[in-house]
Amino acid sequence: MKKVLIITYYWPPAGGPGVQRWLKFVKYLPDFGIQPIVYIPENPTYPIMDIGLLSEVSEKAIIVKRKIVEPYQWASIFSKNKAREISSGIIPNQKKQSFLEKSLLWIRGNVFIPDARVFWVKPSVSFLEKYIQEHDIDTIITSGPPHSLHLIGFELKQKLKITWFADFRDPWTTIGYHKALKLSSFAEKKHKKLESQVLNTADTILVTSKTTKAEFQTLTSKPIEIITNGFDVEKIGKQALDEKFTIAHIGSFLSERNPRILWQSLAELIEENDSFAANFQLKLIGTVSQEVLDTIENFQLTSYLNNLGLVSHDAAITHQKKSQVLLLIEIDSEETKSIIPGKLFEYMVSERPIIAVGPKDSDFAEIIQNTNTGVFVQYDEKERLKNTLLSYYSQYLEGKLQSHGVGLQQYSRKNLTEKLANLLKR
16 A cells, blocks of 8 residues: 655644645545555644544544644743634734734744744654655655645655655635735745745645646646545534524634625615514624624624634534525635635535625636535625525525535545545556
8 A cells, every 4th residue: 555644734633624634635545545644743733623523533544743842832921812813814903903913923924934833844854754764655745834844845855755745725925814924025035935945846736726726837837736625424414404594604704804795785684674684693603803793793783693603513514504504705805716715615515505705706606606506796796795695585485595506526525535546646
């Protein structure tokens, strides 16, 4: 059986979307003749925890751990909550940032390059160089973010005769939050230099969207393969639908994703339609920024809000299947066109219609359209959004609200893993 070393930061008991991709690949790789060896930090600082995911780790996987030193462990001395928020990607509105928040962001962007896990690179290279030789491994995969893990792959490639796959769950220098990190010109140049080194040294680049592939093709001539995220067979069966007309958002609700056109549309429908006001409920599941909550209050929607906070992955899937409509929001910017939220694929197989709001030409808009799983609207299409909400509400009243997806099987985790395995065996 072919051995493949997978270097990743996010792994159970980490929660959130970052852990799902490689947890599921590792689950199915043995079915295609590949022995996964997963290298992870022994003492990580995970912003989100989900102990339940430990039960999903494949018994056939070999797990190797080494200690990591992380600045977030030091930053928590000053403010545990702020350190956790920045670690999880929740960046406060620039106009409302405190001195501490500004300082933490500046340090994060200019001192720890490419990210705050960079101290794990040298000890990992030293350890893995020996481990790879002793265990006769010829293929490695690095997964980012954090993109510092790609530097482990870069250095190992210099030292050993190995094949290296660099997996980008998100872009590097064009990722949405980079602008918020207050990068100096030196830091910006260093990021781009490191990105170029990785893209031009790895044997194959893996990406999750066609836009990221097109972006990287301008930076490297190395082969680039698209393997999206996907959905798995869930142990949670069909659920009785909520009695209320519930619109649910699952996952981190960042300040930059604050869809004022949605809150305005809902406020108008409540004002204009007594029936809608009596039946509507907004469910938020996951970490929600204070700015989003403040905007919801400004539009007088707080009395309709059920803010459940962080829940386990299983509980999130349960709410997903119970809710009447599922909400998917992406930041309105050129940089986020390539982002395909991992939860999209779980949404698509829930049989609940999706309302998605994002920038023009978003990659995930095409997926929603092609699979007939919902409606995508841009940030300047408020009337279309309002009409969609009203249409879904009418179907809810008639008991006919449901999604009828087509062509979904191409996004199953097992089929995607088979595609990965074929690349690894070439």
